[in-house]
Amino acid sequence: MIDSFAQLLSADFFLLALLAGLSLALVAGPLGSFIVWRRMSYFGDTLAHSALLGIAIGLITDSSPQLSIIVSCLLLAALLAVLDRKPSISTDTLLGILAHSTLAIGVVVLALTESIRVNLEAYLFGALLTINATDLAWVVGVVILVGFTLHRFWNDLLSTTVHAEIARIEGVNVDRLNLILILLIALTIAVSMKIVGVLLITSLLIIPPAAARRLADTPERMALLASLIGAASILIGLIGAFYLDAPVGPTIVVCATLVFLAIFFAPVGQKD
């Protein structure tokens, strides 16, 4: 057993979890900022919920769970991008239908495959401490890809977010950037599932930027601060969960929420 703080910090499972969490926080800051700016949080939820269906399909077809989650998230993202262009049904309703139907189908399918015993709770709320080296490699790989892409298209993504029509006339390929952003969100959600689970992923993406908003005067600072707040929440949540013997994912989200509340209710004048 682990008795001292030093032992905890040097334990393999803890380091793997911490590394995975911190890498995720790195891209969750800027990516989550875009979700906040573009009011896409419900969209993130829908993608996250559909990941459970991805897991079920992965288990049935006996393929890598990471891969099947990524594929299902990307497929749903593409489906949403296509459906969104046909305004016969409001986006809000469409997302609501997809979010809950995919979650429900995922749970039912998992329950029906009796041969496979799965810990549903781990998928819903995350199991960061069970993360292994392969999982970490997936996280780091996706973080590098997402980080590089965000950096490469940062100005155009920002321009599209601030005013899509001006951006389009200035020669920015707005449709392509929207698709890229959706795919980046899908990828990030897919690999962060093990960290906080399908029900809480969106919160880890949007709470840190929402907290950072009041302290930031440029989009870049907001993204950076969001990453820092996310990283701090993961570190404190991880340690706190261990000592409180509480589930890790929810504890991390509670930490982020506390930071958000502290900044939100801080006296005016703290700004800048």
Next chain:
Amino acid sequence: MGSSSQNQDALIVASKVTKSFGDRNILHDIELSIHQGQVVTLIGPNGAGKTTLVRILLGLLTADSGSVAHQEGLRIGYMPQRVSIEHTLPITVRRFLQLANPHQPAQIDETLQSLNIVGLQHQQLVDISGGELQRVLLARALLRKPHLLVLDEPAQGVDLAGQAELYQRIGDIRSERGCGILMISHDLHLVMAATDEVVCLNRHVCCHGKPEQVSNDPAFLDLFGDKVSPSLAVYTHRHNHEHDLTGDVKESGLD
């Protein structure tokens, strides 16, 4: 609106543009061309299809039929009608301008100076007034060194004194840069003075021509009533004007 030989050097030529939304016929058989150094103003009642036409010219919308041809390599600066800035997005005026031209700080300084908004550059975009925002949007449009400047109601939210100044500024931009300008405006009396060609739109082109001609055209008078006509005549040149209690321009300052 120009013969075909004139159209060869036009920045933008729209031909037989027709557009409907559902059963509603918004634009019918529109012919329009804009040349270098020319200021064209679109006027027309609400719902006349002015913004729709501009969006089609810009390529933001596709026409049901007809064609829109841009001159090769045409750079457009666009100032949209309404810009709502997302409150969750912190962005200063300067950073907003950098979106158009990230690596040209000197050009941004120059543009800020020419529009008298240097003092705004470190303010948050959501905090500035409507009139200030219009200038910032104009600055953004100018940063691309456009061949054609498209302004959708540029004086919206600007007070009267500011409007006269803004139109003056737009006139200066034309003479300094030699770019073509297409604008939509409701400020009939102010806009006429700075305009070479007025196109009066009400789903089709009712009439077009020089401001003086258009303001006496029966089709125009039908649309806007003969009340506006005298004031148009008054403001074919720029004057200092007076305001009445409601803030409207008085018919004074006659030559």
